[in-house]
Structures are given as structure tokens and as C-alpha cells.
Amino acid sequence: MRVPEHLQHKPIIGVDNYEGFDGMHSNITDAKALSIGKSQWDENEMAAKVWRHTTGDDTGKWSRQSEELPLHRVLDLSILIASIYSMDGETFPVTSLNEVIINPSEYNKLKEFLNKNKRHLQPRFSELKKLLEKMDI
Secondary structure (H helix, E strand, O other): OOOOOOOOOOEEEOHHHHOOOOOHHHHOOOOOEEEEOOOOOOOOOEEEEEEEEEOOOOOEEEEEEEEEEEEEHHHHHHHHHHHHHHOOOOOOOOOOOOOOOOOEEEEEHHHHHHOOHHHHHHHHHHHHHHHHHOOOO
16 A cells, blocks of 8 residues: 555655565555655654554544654664674673663563564664664664
């Protein structure tokens, strides 16, 4: 589906037909598009949006469960995922976010989930790494 342009979030760049790219949920997802644009809460802020649809066709509508996040929060979540994904052994790598393990008994399940879904995550990390290497930071 195409990124909607008539709602409060005002997209500047988008990914149409995201359901074909949605990792392990590819083609069985309610996430139909992604965009970055003006936030629905403050047009002076930029935000990322996951556009979810109730049916995926003309009979439905854009879901109220569509998520909008400020860009820095998207990056912070990416840092957390990369931190866990890159972990060697049992030493938990703490980033500048000073994260803590809230539920130690479930932490191994999170690591197992990341390992189980490596084939979906690895290409994204590889692409992200290439893009980060191009940046002058």
C-alpha cells in the first residue's frame, strides 16, 4: 500500500508496500508502509512512522495502532538491538544509554530470538553498517 498523505503525519520520504520487506512477517503483516516526515504532534519535529492497516485493502482503514516515534528514539532502539546482537559471551555491553536488564530470566530468550532471526536481521545490520561507514561522523 502507498504511504498515506492525507493524515496528520506528513510524510517526506516513504516506503510503499512495506509488507514485502517486513522481515519474518513479510507478506503476513499489518505494517503496510513506513515514512519519515513531520510529526503529527508537532510539525516542527520529524518522526518515523509505521503505517498499519486494518485489512490491507480498500475495505479497511489506517489503524490507530500505527506508531510514530521521534527519530532519536528509533536510533536509540537500534543501538539497544545492535548492543544485544553484538554481545560476545555473557558480558552485557552497556551503551551510552546506560541500559539495564529488567528481567534477567527472559534475557536469554531475547538473545535466542535474535539468533533465530539472524537471516532477517543480518542483511539490515550489514546495510546499516555500510551507510554508517559513509557518514562523516
